[in-house]
Amino acid sequence: MPKEDAVAGEPTRRAVAKYGGAVALGGLLAGCTDAESDPAGSATDDAGDESYTASISPVGEVTFESPPETVFTRLTHHADMAFALGRGDGITAMHAPDYYDGLWNQFVERLPGVSLDWSGRYSSWEPDKEKLYELDSDVHLADPAWITQLDAWDRADIDEISEKVSPWFGNSLSDRHQEPTPEWADGYEYYGLWDQFELVAEAFDEPERYEALASVHEELLSTIESRLPPEGERPTVVMIAAADIEEIYAYTLSNPGFLTSHTRPLGPRDAFEGSIESGTVVDFETILEADPDVILYLGGMEPGTDMAGRRTAFEEDPVGSEVTAVENDRIHPQGARYQGPILNLFQLEMTAKQLYPKAFGEWPRYEEGPYPEIPETERLFDRERVADAINGEF
Secondary structure: OOOOOOOOOOOOHHHHHHHHHHHHHHOOOOOOOHHHHOOOOOEOOEOOEOOEEEEEOOOEEEEEOOOOOOEEEOOHHHHHHHHHOOOHHHEEEEOOHHHHHHHHHHHHOOOOOOOOOOOOOEEOOOOOHHHHHHHOOOEEEOOHHHHOOOOOOOHHHHHHHHHHOOOEOOOOHHHOOOOOOHHHHOOOOOOOHHHHHHHHHHHOOOHHHHHHHHHHHHHHHHHHHHHOOOHHHOOEEEEEEEEEOOEEEEEOOOOOOHHHOOOHHHOOEEOOOOOOOOOEEEOHHHHHHHOOOEEEEOOOOOOOOOHHHHHHHHHOOOOHHHOHHHHOOOEEEOOOOOOOHHHHHHHHHHHHHHHOHHHHOOOOOOOOOOOOOOOHHHOOOOHHHHHHHHOOOO
């Protein structure tokens, strides 16, 4: 693919964004303008200049002349953030777009007046640098420290894209507090999901959308905290994923990082008692030894997943059938760990009901279709408020 030349002449939104990214990543000319020295990430108005800055680790400070409209993403926590900020249609790339389009739409179905279509986007799990030139996105909502872990990328490639296409602005190693490579290690910060969402909202100059959604989240957490039973009365839980029931992966529930932002606030008891690391392959014998009260099944709500068949595999196995969660019909579907704010709201609600039905209301026995239609009196957050925020209606 041919590279696109930088635009000459008067600065455009893209040119200013590229300049800001180059300063942040290259450490050059820092503080040379009022916008670059403004630590608050707020808009500036110097002789009519409406540019503004936003900052995130590991990128640093980035200057934008106006909010980005088209958005490159690699992981779905960033795609969900862009969607929440009204840029769902502007996403140019994401990991496994058709799979996650199907999964996210299971939840979006319950947001009145909101639609989402990620199908056919560029699949960016291992992005090609030349493709980023072709996509010509206004911002790369991805973590350069993660991108450079790929064999095809190094720091020079990151700087080139920042200077000639548009800046990077994202953080992914906060997922489970992964260690960055040495070139990114100095000062790398970890963020909670909603803390990072606030920074991304600053980059898109969308404070109202962020505040509207953050207030829903805060109220939901308050509701959860007020109803949680004492620790000794909480169920033991395991979270698993398996495309093939012969190879089951187990995941942790309460470790630091945004991957557990929908389970950690609910304080479940780890049936493995800390003996299993995330991504460990387990079998029915290992699960029976832990004997959880509840099994959470990642990806269980993706349209192509046979949730009924997953339960049957446990029920028909001489070992799996003895697990308490199987005996009590408490194998429940989950969505995705790489969640942004919208999926997080739904997953907090569904997981609360799956773990504590007496406190939060029963979770329907799910086998297929969109997120169940919960009676309005039993919902833990207001769908209309979320929909209005996404649509920019306040």
